[in-house]
Amino acid sequence: MVDTNGEVISRGRAKREGMGFTSPDQDRVRTKIQVENLSLFYGNSQALKNVNVSIADREITALIGPSGCGKSSFLRCLNRMNDLIPDTRVEGDIKLDGESIFKKNVDVVALRRRVGMVFQQPNPFPKSIFDNVAYGPRLHRLCSKSELADHVERSLRQAALWDEVKDKLRSSALELSGGQQQRLCIARALAVQPEVLLMDEPCSALDPISTFRIEELMLELKQQYTLVIVTHNMYQASRVAKFTGFFLNGELVEFGLTRDIFERPKDPRTDDYVRGRFG
Amino acid sequence: MSERPSIRRTFESQLQALEQNLLRLGSMVEEMLDGAITALVNQDVALANRVIARDDEADQLDLDIEIECMNLLALQQPMSRDLRLIGTVLRATTDLERIGDYSVDIAKVAIRLSGTPYFKPLVDIPRMAQLAKKMVHDTLRAFVDRDLAAVQRICTTDDDQVDAMNSRLFDELLAAMQTRPEVVVQAAYFLLVTRFLERVADHCTNIAERIFYMETGELVELA
Numbered sequence: 001m002v003d004t005n006g007e008v009i010s011r012g013r014a015k016r017e018g019m020g021f022t023s024p025d026q027d028r029v030r031t032k033i034q035v036e037n038l039s040l041f042y043g044n045s046q047a048l049k050n051v052n053v054s055i056a057d058r059e060i061t062a063l064i065g066p067s068g069c070g071k072s073s074f075l076r077c078l079n080r081m082n083d084l085i086p087d088t089r090v091e092g093d094i095k096l097d098g099e100s101i102f103k104k105n106v107d108v109v110a111l112r113r114r115v116g117m118v119f120q121q122p123n124p125f126p127k128s129i130f131d132n133v134a135y136g137p138r139l140h141r142l143c144s145k146s147e148l149a150d151h152v153e154r155s156l157r158q159a160a161l162w163d164e165v166k167d168k169l170r171s172s173a174l175e176l177s178g179g180q181q182q183r184l185c186i187a188r189a190l191a192v193q194p195e196v197l198l199m200d201e202p203c204s205a206l207d208p209i210s211t212f213r214i215e216e217l218m219l220e221l222k223q224q225y226t227l228v229i230v231t232h233n234m235y236q237a238s239r240v241a242k243f244t245g246f247f248l249n250g251e252l253v254e255f256g257l258t259r260d261i262f263e264r265p266k267d268p269r270t271d272d273y274v275r276g277r278f279g
Numbered sequence: 280m281s282e283r284p285s286i287r288r289t290f291e292s293q294l295q296a297l298e299q300n301l302l303r304l305g306s307m308v309e310e311m312l313d314g315a316i317t318a319l320v321n322q323d324v325a326l327a328n329r330v331i332a333r334d335d336e337a338d339q340l341d342l343d344i345e346i347e348c349m350n351l352l353a354l355q356q357p358m359s360r361d362l363r364l365i366g367t368v369l370r371a372t373t374d375l376e377r378i379g380d381y382s383v384d385i386a387k388v389a390i391r392l393s394g395t396p397y398f399k400p401l402v403d404i405p406r407m408a409q410l411a412k413k414m415v416h417d418t419l420r421a422f423v424d425r426d427l428a429a430v431q432r433i434c435t436t437d438d439d440q441v442d443a444m445n446s447r448l449f450d451e452l453l454a455a456m457q458t459r460p461e462v463v464v465q466a467a468y469f470l471l472v473t474r475f476l477e478r479v480a481d482h483c484t485n486i487a488e489r490i491f492y493m494e495t496g497e498l499v500e501l502a
Contacts, residue, residue: 017398161447224413231419234358235356238358259400262358262359262362263358263359263362264359264361264363264495264496265359270359271359274358274359275287275357275358275360275361276286276287276357277286277287278286278356
């Protein structure tokens with residue numbers, strides 16, 4: 001899907017242009033993360049097998065696949081979260097803006113600031129709403145004390161939570177609903193000004209309305225950030241993502257424009273999975 | 280992997296039922312077209328009336344199929360081939376219903392012209408009707424067999440033949456109207472019939488193009 005210049009080309013574009021489905025501009029995007037021959041081992045067990053893919057800048061990329069297929073392991077490779085798991089070995093390379101994230105001089109904390117993460121279960125700190133968002137900027141000394149309130153407000157606004165919490169910033173974050181907590185976690189991730197946001201099943205613990213809110217938020221965030229989401233919910237992938245990758249047994253079976261993956265996948269294994277015939 | 284037993288058996292059977300209903304509608308309009316042409320050739324008013332009476336049944340079946348499609352889209356969130364199948368059926372049912380409507384139109388012409396002998400024996404119109412009927416039949420067959428070679432043939436050779444015949448009959452009937460004013464009314468109705476048959480063939484190519492989409496994922500003009 002990506003040519004040698006790092007530009008994403010859609011299959012059969014000329015034909016679809018004729019049918020009014022797309023414009024060429026939509027299909028030409030810059031690569032933010034380049035994954036090359038990536039394999040991941042937990043001890044003797046291989047979790048990822050020679051994955052090659054380009055993640056588009058300022059777009060939403062969804063990773064789908066059955067449980068244990070490697071999609072979350074892959075996500076955690078992108079900001080080296082797997083470093084925290086003992087006996088983990090990585091082969092191949094991941095380049096963020098063309099620079100390997102595995103180089104010796106890479107500061108992993110700085111990397112995780114650039115590549116933030118939101119998890120399945122909302123996990124606010126047992127602190128106030130304000131302090132949850134201010135935590136990262138304080139730690140990384142991103143702004144002065146006088147600027148901190150503005151910074152927190154900006155992050156909460158970006159996470160579409162400001163209007164709901166502006167009058168209770170000193171209340172405990174744990175008093176918020178599940179959906180609000182998840183948006184708070186997104187605000188917390190945004191507060192350290194990342195470039196990439198990794199989201200691991202960000203809506204699986206949320207009700208449908210909260211889910212739609214988060215999805216709408218993702219679509220707004222992609223104007224500024226590169227988003228990679230892991231989801232069991234194929235319809236979520238189809239609603240928000242421009243690109244989708246299907247993982248199976250550690251292999252990236254197919255990667256392409258989301259509409260191609262869900263309307264006319266090339267690989268029969270993808271076809272079986274998206275049609276729910278997998279079994 | 281495709282050989283494995285499906286884990287969505289209920290959905291599979293709903294899709295099969297949908298296909299069966301489309302084929303039922305297809306058979307119904309095929310019979311209606313056949314009846315309409317026979318009624319026209321034999322000036323058989325009773326048969327023409329039977330064709331017209333079946334239209335409500337065809338319309339109801341078309342509506343039922345559309346409702347089934349919308350239900351499956353809303354409730355089953357189909358993807359990939361399943362989505363393309365439902366999209367194809369949704370489109371094809373409208374095309375088949377229109378073929379039913381054209382059959383009714385031809386039956387009405389048969390009734391209108393039943394009182395007087397034709398100014399010449401009908402030879403070419405039944406021939407053109409035969410071609411159009413065969414296209415309907417072959418299109419349904421291609422849907423069942425997922426036969427892309429047949430799809431190509433329907434959209435090229437078959438449709439071209441019907442178009443050529445339509446064009447030739449137009450010239451002949453126009454010439455007859457110019458030289459024999461007393462046949463103008465009959466000839467004008469025959470012109471309508473050739474136009475209806477030409478449209479039947481076009482609806483077949485529409486369906487054939489959707490069969491191509493269903494099988495390949497490519498939405499393209501083939502005719």
